[in-house]
Amino acid sequence: MPTTDRRRLMELTGLMPLSATTGCADPQAAYRELQDSWGGVAPVELEPGVHAWLVMGHHELCQVVRNEQFFSCDSANWRLLQEGIVAPDSGLGAMMFPRASAYFADGDQHRRLRSPLDDAISSLDEHRLARFVRATCADQINSFADRGTADLIGEYAAVVSIMTVAGLFGVNQDHQAALRVALIAMFGAESEAQAAAGKEVERILGDTMNARRTVSSDDLTSLFMRHSNLRGDAEVAEATVLMMGAGYEAVTNWIAHTLRMMLSDARFAGRLRGGRLGLxxxxxxxxxxxxxxxxxxxxxxxxxxxxxxxQVQRGDALILGMAAANADQRVHTDDPWLEIGNRAHLAWSAGPHACPAQRPARMITRIAVDTALHQLPDVSLAIPPDEVQWLPSPWSRCPASLPVRFTPRTRPRN
Ligand code: HEM
Known part of the structure; x- marks a missing residue:
C-alpha cells in the first residue's frame, strides 16, 4: 500500500495501542494484524497522542539495534519529548526518559557504562549462584508444598527472581519485599506509583551502599562502588537499578512462561516430560x-x-518488537526438527546493547523450572488456560497469577 494511503488509513482508523499486543489472548494475531496493514514496521500508540514505530521484521530489527550511528538509545533525541507532547509525569517515563545508565547511552559513553555490567556478570561464581538459587527455590516450595495449591507467579517465579537479584547486590532480607513492590510499580504503567517507587528503590539502594561503605563485601554493589568507570554514587545507583530492573522482570517472565506453557500446552508438556525436548x-x-x-x-x-x-523521521521513537520479529517467517523453516537448536531469536536483542546476562539468566530460570517440576507432584493449572490474566504493561507480558494444584506433601510423623 502506498505511504499516503497508509497515512489516510491511520488518520481514519486510529492506531493500535502497544499494550494491546501484550494484554490480549493471542499477541501473534495482533502482530499479524499490524503486519498485514503495514509490513515489517508499523505505527502504534504508546499512550493517547504519543505515536511510535513498532519494528517487527527480524531483518529490520537487526538493522536498528546494530546501527547506533543512525538509531540512538538516548531518549534526549526523542522529538515528542523535546516538544513536550509526552508529559513529564507520563507512565512512559520509567522506561523511556533519559537516565545516566548504559541502557540510554551510545558509543564510547555506552562502552564506559557497559563494562561494569559485563565485569559484574563475569565476576559471578556460578556454583555459588546455583546453590543459592536452588536453596531459594526449595525454600519457596517448602512454604506451600503441604497446601496442595499455590500461585506460581506471586509465590514462586517473582519471589525467586527478586531474592536472587537482591542477593547478587547484597540487599538485606528486610528490604526484599519492599524492593519487589517498588520494582513492579517502577516498570508498570502508573505514573504516580512510579514516582513513589523510584524514591523507595533509591532509599533501599542508598541503605545498601551506606552499609558497604563501612564493610565492603564480594557482592555486586561493592563491585560497582569500586569500579573506576562509574563516577559517583548516582552512576552506581543507576547501574544497579538497570541490572535489578532488567533482571527481575525478565527472569520472572521467563520462569512464568515456561511453567505456563508446560501446564497449558499439552504438546509442549508432552515433549518435555516425554524426554523428546530437553529443558x-x-x-x-x-x-x-x-x-x-x-x-x-x-x-x-x-x-x-x-x-x-x-519514512521514519529524525527524532521518531522505534520500539523493538522482539516477539513479532521472532515469528518472522523469514527465519523459520516448516520442519519442527530443524527448529530445535535454532538460536537466531532476538529475545536477547543484538548489537552493543544485547543482554549481558544471558548465561546467569538461563541458569536461574533453568533451576527454577526444574525444581518446580520435580518438587510439585502432579502439578496442574487450577484455571482454564484462557482465563490467565496479564499484568498491564506495554513492554512485558507476565501472567498476573498462575494458580496450580498438586499432590500435597505429607509431613513425616514424629
Ligand atoms: C531472563 C531473561 C532475560 C532476557 C530475555 C533479557 C533480555 C534483554 C534484552 C532484549 C536486552 C537488550 C535491550 C536493547 O537492545 O535495548 C537486555 C539488556 C540488558 N539486560 Fe537482560 N534479559 C534477561 C535477563 C537479565 C538479567 C538476569 C540481568 C541482570 C541481572 C539483565 C541485565 C540486562 C542489562 C543490564 C541490560 C542493558 C545492557 C545495555 O544497555 O548495554 N538481563 N536484556
Missing amino acids: DDALDEVLWRDPPMPNMPARYALVDCELAGH
Whole structure:
C-alpha cells in the first residue's frame, strides 16, 4: 500500500495501542494484524497522542539495534519529548526518559557504562549462584508444598527472581519485599506509583551502599562502588537499578512462561516430560514463542530514513518488537526438527546493547523450572488456560497469577 494511503488509513482508523499486543489472548494475531496493514514496521500508540514505530521484521530489527550511528538509545533525541507532547509525569517515563545508565547511552559513553555490567556478570561464581538459587527455590516450595495449591507467579517465579537479584547486590532480607513492590510499580504503567517507587528503590539502594561503605563485601554493589568507570554514587545507583530492573522482570517472565506453557500446552508438556525436548530446548522455545521482553523501548532516529518502506523521521521513537520479529517467517523453516537448536531469536536483542546476562539468566530460570517440576507432584493449572490474566504493561507480558494444584506433601510423623 502506498505511504499516503497508509497515512489516510491511520488518520481514519486510529492506531493500535502497544499494550494491546501484550494484554490480549493471542499477541501473534495482533502482530499479524499490524503486519498485514503495514509490513515489517508499523505505527502504534504508546499512550493517547504519543505515536511510535513498532519494528517487527527480524531483518529490520537487526538493522536498528546494530546501527547506533543512525538509531540512538538516548531518549534526549526523542522529538515528542523535546516538544513536550509526552508529559513529564507520563507512565512512559520509567522506561523511556533519559537516565545516566548504559541502557540510554551510545558509543564510547555506552562502552564506559557497559563494562561494569559485563565485569559484574563475569565476576559471578556460578556454583555459588546455583546453590543459592536452588536453596531459594526449595525454600519457596517448602512454604506451600503441604497446601496442595499455590500461585506460581506471586509465590514462586517473582519471589525467586527478586531474592536472587537482591542477593547478587547484597540487599538485606528486610528490604526484599519492599524492593519487589517498588520494582513492579517502577516498570508498570502508573505514573504516580512510579514516582513513589523510584524514591523507595533509591532509599533501599542508598541503605545498601551506606552499609558497604563501612564493610565492603564480594557482592555486586561493592563491585560497582569500586569500579573506576562509574563516577559517583548516582552512576552506581543507576547501574544497579538497570541490572535489578532488567533482571527481575525478565527472569520472572521467563520462569512464568515456561511453567505456563508446560501446564497449558499439552504438546509442549508432552515433549518435555516425554524426554523428546530437553529443558534447554524448552527454554529456547519459550524465548522464541513468548520472549520475556516482547516489546522493548527504544531507539530514536538520528536521521530521516526509510525502514521497511516507511519514512521514519529524525527524532521518531522505534520500539523493538522482539516477539513479532521472532515469528518472522523469514527465519523459520516448516520442519519442527530443524527448529530445535535454532538460536537466531532476538529475545536477547543484538548489537552493543544485547543482554549481558544471558548465561546467569538461563541458569536461574533453568533451576527454577526444574525444581518446580520435580518438587510439585502432579502439578496442574487450577484455571482454564484462557482465563490467565496479564499484568498491564506495554513492554512485558507476565501472567498476573498462575494458580496450580498438586499432590500435597505429607509431613513425616514424629
Ligand atoms: C531472563 C531473561 C532475560 C532476557 C530475555 C533479557 C533480555 C534483554 C534484552 C532484549 C536486552 C537488550 C535491550 C536493547 O537492545 O535495548 C537486555 C539488556 C540488558 N539486560 Fe537482560 N534479559 C534477561 C535477563 C537479565 C538479567 C538476569 C540481568 C541482570 C541481572 C539483565 C541485565 C540486562 C542489562 C543490564 C541490560 C542493558 C545492557 C545495555 O544497555 O548495554 N538481563 N536484556
